[in-house]
Amino acid sequence: MWQAVYEDHKDDDFMVIAVAQESRGLETAQEFIDEANPSYVVLIDQEHVVSDLYNLTNVPQAIWIDEGGQIVRPPETAGSHDGWRAMNREDMSMPDNSAATIAKAQETYMNALRDWAKNGADSKFAFDEVAARAHLRMPTDNTALAFANFYLGQYLYQNGNQAEGIAFLEAAVDLKPESWTMYRQIMNLKEVGQMGFAADEAFFARVDALGAERYYEPPDLEGFPTELGFEPVA
Amino acid sequence: MVTVLTEAGHKDVPGDNTRGDDLWLSSGDAESATGWTLKPEGFCQGDVCVPTPQGKEAEFTDGDAVNVTAFWRHMGRPVLHDSAGDTWMLGNSASERGSALESLEAPDFTLPDPRGAMHSLSDYRGKKVFLTTWSSW
Numbered sequence: 001m002w003q004a005v006y007e008d009h010k011d012d013d014f015m016v017i018a019v020a021q022e023s024r025g026l027e028t029a030q031e032f033i034d035e036a037n038p039s040y041v042v043l044i045d046q047e048h049v050v051s052d053l054y055n056l057t058n059v060p061q062a063i064w065i066d067e068g069g070q071i072v073r074p075p076e077t078a079g080s081h082d083g084w085r086a087m088n089r090e091d092m093s094m095p096d097n098s099a100a101t102i103a104k105a106q107e108t109y110m111n112a113l114r115d116w117a118k119n120g121a122d123s124k125f126a127f128d129e130v131a132a133r134a135h136l137r138m139p140t141d142n143t144a145l146a147f148a149n150f151y152l153g154q155y156l157y158q159n160g161n162q163a164e165g166i167a168f169l170e171a172a173v174d175l176k177p178e179s180w181t182m183y184r185q186i187m188n189l190k191e192v193g194q195m196g197f198a199a200d201e202a203f204f205a206r207v208d209a210l211g212a213e214r215y216y217e218p219p220d221l222e223g224f225p226t227e228l229g230f231e232p233v234a
Numbered sequence: 235m236v237t238v239l240t241e242a243g244h245k246d247v248p249g250d251n252t253r254g255d256d257l258w259l260s261s262g263d264a265e266s267a268t269g270w271t272l273k274p275e276g277f278c279q280g281d282v283c284v285p286t287p288q289g290k291e292a293e294f295t296d297g298d299a300v301n302v303t304a305f306w307r308h309m310g311r312p313v314l315h316d317s318a319g320d321t322w323m324l325g326n327s328a329s330e331r332g333s334a335l336e337s338l339e340a341p342d343f344t345l346p347d348p349r350g351a352m353h354s355l356s357d358y359r360g361k362k363v364f365l366t367t368w369s370s371w
Contacts, residue, residue: 021367032368043347050345050367053343062366136335139335147326148314148323184369
C-alpha cells in the first residue's frame with residue numbers, strides 16, 4: 001500500500017516504517033509481507049508496543065515524525081474510511097458511492113503524505129507544535145491498565161494458559177472499548193473469521209452498534225470526506 | 235520461579251518471590267527483570283530514583299530484597315498477576331505515556347524485521363519517518 005509513495009520519495013530523506021500489530025508474529029504476517037514485497041521497513045510487533053506507546057486504537061493509524069524525531073502529525077487514521085461498512089456482507093461487494101468515497105479518502109491522505117515527504121516542514125500538512133499537541137489523544141488510567149491486561153493476557157494465552165489469558169485480554173477490551181486493535185487481535189488469536197480478516201456476527205454487531213460513530217476517525221485533513229455516505233444501522 | 239513481564243520483555247526469576255499480592259526480588263534480580271534496582275537513594279533506574287516512602291520502609295525493602303510491586307504501585311503504574319502468582323505484569327502509567335507524547339519527541343522502540351534484524355525508530359533520525367501500523371487480521 002505504501003510502496004509507491006516510498007519509491008517516489010525515498011531520495012527525499014523519507015522512510016516508511018510499517019509495524020504489524022500481530023500477536024502471532026510471522027505465522028500470520030508472513031503471507032501479507034510476501035504479497036506486498038515492500039522495500040521499506042516492515043517490523044513485527046507481537047506485543048503491540050507501538051499501540052501502547054502511541055495510544056493507538058485501530059490499524060492503519062500513522063504518525064508523521066520529522067528529521068529530528070519530533071511528531072508533526074500525531075496518530076490518526078492513515079486514509080481509511082468508514083465507507084467499508086456499507087459493504088454487502090454476503091458477497092463483499094461495495095456500493096459505487098462508498099467505493100468512490102473510500103477512494104477519495106485514500107487519495108486525499110496519500111496526496112498529503114506525498115506533499116510532506118517532498119517538502120517536510122514546509123508542507124502545510126505538517127502541524128506546528130501547538131497544533132500537534134492539540135491533535136494528541138491522551139491515554140487515561142484505563143488505557144494504561146488496558147495495555148497491562150493486554151500484555152499479560154497475550155503472554156498467558158501463548159504460554160499454555162489460554163483460559164486465564166482470554167480473561168485478561170477481554171478485561172483489556174472492557175477497559176479500552178474504543179480499541180478495535182485489541183478486539184480484533186483477540187478474535188485472530190481465537191482464530192475467528194475467514195477470508196483473511198477476523199470477522200464474525202459479533203464483530204459486525206459491534207460495528208453496527210457504532211451507529212453514527214466512527215470505526216475510522218477521519219483525520220483532520222482538508223478535503224478528506226468526513227461524511228459516512230450511508231445510513232448507519234440504528 | 236516467577237516470570238516478570240515489562241514493556242522490555244519477559245524475564246524468569248528463580249526462587250519463591252511472592253508474598254500475597256506483592257513480588258519481592260533481590261536487588262540484582264529486580265535490576266535484571268525490570269531495569270530498576272535498590273540504591274541508598276531509593277529504587278532507581280539510571281539517574282532516576284524513587285525514594286522509599288518514610289515510615290513505610292518495611293513494606294518496600296527487607297535487607298537486600300525489594301518489593302518491586304510496592305514501588306510500582308507507588309509510581310502509579312499498574313501491577314497484575316495471574317491467579318497462581320507465577321506471572322507478573324509491571325505496566326506503565328498513563329501519566330508517563332501521556333507526558334512522553336506531549337513532549338512530541340516520538341517514543342522510541344526496537345522491533346525485529348521479518349528476518350529477525352532489530353530496528354529502532356531512532357535509527358532513522360535524519361529522515362522524515364512515516365510510521366504506520368497494519369495487521370493480518
